[in-house]
Amino acid sequence: MSNPNFAKQSNDSSFDSLWDELVWRGLIHVSTDAEELKKLIDGEPITYYCGFDPTAPSLHLGNFVQLLFMRRLQLGGHRPLGLVGGSTGLIGDPRPTAERTLNTPETVAAWVTRLQAQVSTHLDTEGENGMRLVNNLDWTSPLSAIEFLRDIGKHFRVGTMLKKDAVSARLNSDAGISYTEFSYQILQALDYRELYNTYNCVLQTGGSDQWGNLIGGVDLIRRSEQANVHAIGTPLITNSDGTKFGKSEGNAIWLDAELCSPYAMYQFWLNTDDADVIDRLKVFTFLSRAEIEDFAKLVADEPFRRAAQKRLALETVTLVHGAEAANAAIAASEALFGQGNLAEVDPATLATALRELPNITAETGTSVAQLLVSTELCSSLGDARRSIGQGGVSLNGVKVTDEAAVLTDLLPGGVAVLRRGKKTLAGIFTA
RNA sequence: GGUGGGUUACCCAAGCGGCCAAAGGGAUCUGACUGUAACUCAGCUGUCGUAGACUUCGGGGGUUCGAAUCCCUCACCCACCA
Numbered sequence: 001m002s003n004p005n006f007a008k009q010s011n012d013s014s015f016d017s018l019w020d021e022l023v024w025r026g027l028i029h030v031s032t033d034a035e036e037l038k039k040l041i042d043g044e045p046i047t048y049y050c051g052f053d054p055t056a057p058s059l060h061l062g063n064f065v066q067l068l069f070m071r072r073l074q075l076g077g078h079r080p081l082g083l084v085g086g087s088t089g090l091i092g093d094p095r096p097t098a099e100r101t102l103n104t105p106e107t108v109a110a111w112v113t114r115l116q117a118q119v120s121t122h123l124d125t126e127g128e129n130g131m132r133l134v135n136n137l138d139w140t141s142p143l144s145a146i147e148f149l150r151d152i153g154k155h156f157r158v159g160t161m162l163k164k165d166a167v168s169a170r171l172n173s174d175a176g177i178s179y180t181e182f183s184y185q186i187l188q189a190l191d192y193r194e195l196y197n198t199y200n201c202v203l204q205t206g207g208s209d210q211w212g213n214l215i216g217g218v219d220l221i222r223r224s225e226q227a228n229v230h231a232i233g234t235p236l237i238t239n240s241d242g243t244k245f246g247k248s249e250g251n252a253i254w255l256d257a258e259l260c261s262p263y264a265m266y267q268f269w270l271n272t273d274d275a276d277v278i279d280r281l282k283v284f285t286f287l288s289r290a291e292i293e294d295f296a297k298l299v300a301d302e303p304f305r306r307a308a309q310k311r312l313a314l315e316t317v318t319l320v321h322g323a324e325a326a327n328a329a330i331a332a333s334e335a336l337f338g339q340g341n342l343a344e345v346d347p348a349t350l351a352t353a354l355r356e357l358p359n360i361t362a363e364t365g366t367s368v369a370q371l372l373v374s375t376e377l378c379s380s381l382g383d384a385r386r387s388i389g390q391g392g393v394s395l396n397g398v399k400v401t402d403e404a405a406v407l408t409d410l411l412p413g414g415v416a417v418l419r420r421g422k423k424t425l426a427g428i429f430t431a
Numbered sequence: 432g433g434u435g436g437g438u439u440a441c442c443c444a445a446g447c448g449g450c451c452a453a454a455g456g457g458a459u460c461u462g463a464c465u466g467u468a469a470c471u472c473a474g475c476u477g478u479c480g481u482a483g484a485c486u487u488c489g490g491g492g493g494u495u496c497g498a499a500u501c502c503c504u505c506a507c508c509c510a511c512c513a
Contacts, residue, residue, distance in 0.1 A: 097442090174437080174509060241469070243458090273469065304466040337467055383460090386475060390461045421460075423467050 005319055006124055011075050012288045017042045018076040025282040027069055029208040029235035037230055048203035049081035049195050054089035054111035058256035059118050061246040067122040069234055079129040082119040086112045086137030094181040096169040118255055136191045155223055156186055164212035185216045192217025208233035240275040255320055262321040263356035266329035269313035274299055277308040285315040332356040342397045347413035354415055354427025361429045368405045371418055375426035387420055394419045
C-alpha cells in the first residue's frame with residue numbers, strides 16, 4: 001500500500017545539489033562539518049536515521065518536518081532508517097521546563113505501533129533505498145545495568161553531560177532533573193552507535209533542540225569506533241509573531257485524523273500568517289523553487305487572495321490525509337465560510353461539511369449555551385454565557401444575543417451550524 | 432543524615448488570620464478593524480446561577496466564630512553543610 005503521493009514527489013532539479021536545495025529551504029540550522037556533509041549528501045547513497053519517541057499516540061507537525069526532511073534525502077537516493085524509540089520513550093527526553101510523567105510500558109508499546117505506521121506512510125519502504133523501521137528497545141532491553149555502566153557509561157564524562165542545554169536548563173530551574181532523564185542522552189548516543197555498526201548509518205537528523213543528543217552520538221562513535229559521522233539539526237519552526245508553531249487553540253496539530261480532522265488541519269494552514277507562508281511552502285511542500293517564488297510575488301501583490309495559504313493547505317493536507325480528504329476539507333471550508341447564506345448551501349454539501357467539524361446530535365429546544373458545551377466549543381455553561389454576552393456566538397449565521405436562547409430554526413436537512421468567534425465551528429444534527 | 436527555603440488558578444508571580452475566587456504580568460479567548468490575516472485598541476478568563484451559593488491556594492489532620500495565611504504530619508523540589 002504505497003503512498004500515492006510518492007509519485008508526485010521529487011527534489012527540485014533546478015538545483016545542482018540536494019544539499020543546496022536543503023539549505024535554500026531553510027532546513028539546515030546546525031550541522032557537523034558542512035563541506036563534508038555537502039559531499040556526502042550529493043554523493044553516493046548513505047544510510048541515515050531520525051528517531052521519534054512515543055510520547056503521544058500520534059506524531060505532530062513538528063515531527064512532520066523531520067519526516068519530510070527524511071523523504072527529501074530518500075528522494076536523493078539515500079537510505080532512511082526510521083527509529084521509533086521503544087526504550088527512549090520509557091525514559092523521557094528532558095524538557096527544559098519540567099520532569100516528564102512516565103507512561104506505562106503497555107501505553108508506550110501501543111504508541112510505538114501507531115508511530116511506526118505513521119513513519120511508514122511517509123517514507124517509501126520499497127526499492128533499493130526503502131525505509132527500514134528500527135526500535136531501540138531491541139538493543140537496549142538485553143543490556144544489564146552492569147553492562148550499561150561498564151561498557152557504555154565509561155565513554156561519557158559527567159562534565160560534558162551537564163553542559164548539554166536540556167540538562168543545564170533543568171539544573172538551573174526549580175524543577176531539577178531526575179537521574180532517569182539525565183541518562184537519556186546516553187541512550188540516544190547508543191542508538192546512533194548501534195545503527196552505525198549494524199547499518200553503517202553515518203548521518204542523524206533531528207530538530208535543533210535535539211542537537212545535544214545528536215552530537216552525543218557523534219562523539220561516542222568517534223571515541224569508541226574511531227569513526228567520523230554526521231548530524232544535521234533542522235530549525236525549530238517558529239511563527240513570526242512569536243507564538244508557538246503547530247498549535248491551534250493550544251492543541252497540537254496531530255497527523256492522526258482521529259486527533260485532528262483533515263478539515264481542522266486545512267484551516268490551520270489556511271490561517272498561516274503572510275509573513276510565514278513562504279517559509280512554510282519551502283519546508284512543508286515539494287513545490288519547486290520557481291513555483292514558490294511565484295507565490296512570494298502573489299503574497300506581496302495581492303495578499304488578500306491568500307493564494308499561497310490555499311496552496312500550502314492543499315499540499316500539506318494531501319500529503320498527510322490524501323487528495324480525497326483534502327478536497328472534502330476545501331469543500332467544507334467553502335460551504336462554511338462562503339459569502340452566501342448558509343440556508344442556500346446545498347443540503348448534502350452542508351451535511352458533509354458539518355461531519356468534518358466537531359458535531360453532535362441534539363434536539364430542538366436545547367439551550368444554545370448547552371449546545372456550546374456539548375460541542376466543546378465552550379468549556380462550561382459559564383464560559384458559554386460569557387461568550388454569548390460578548391457577542392461571540394452565532395447560530396446558522398445569526399448572532400445570538402440572548403444567553404437563554406434555545407435551538408429552534410434549522411437549516412434545510414435538519415442541521416444547524418454553531419459558531420464561536422470567527423472560525424470555531426461545530427455541527428448540530430437533529431435526530 | 433542535618434539545616435534552611437519552597438510547593439498558589441494555563442504559565443510566571445503577589446498574598447502571610449476576616450476587606451481573597453485570591454493583586455500584577457504573560458498567554459488564551461471575545462469584540463472593533465480586516466483578507467477566516469498581521470498590527471493596534473477594548474473586554475473576558477473557578478463552577479452553578481436571578482439574587483446568591485458552592486468548590487479551590489501540594490496531600491491529610493488540627494487550632495479558630497473564621498485559614499491560601501497559624502500548628503502537626505506526609506510527599507515532592509531547591510540550596511548549603513556532612
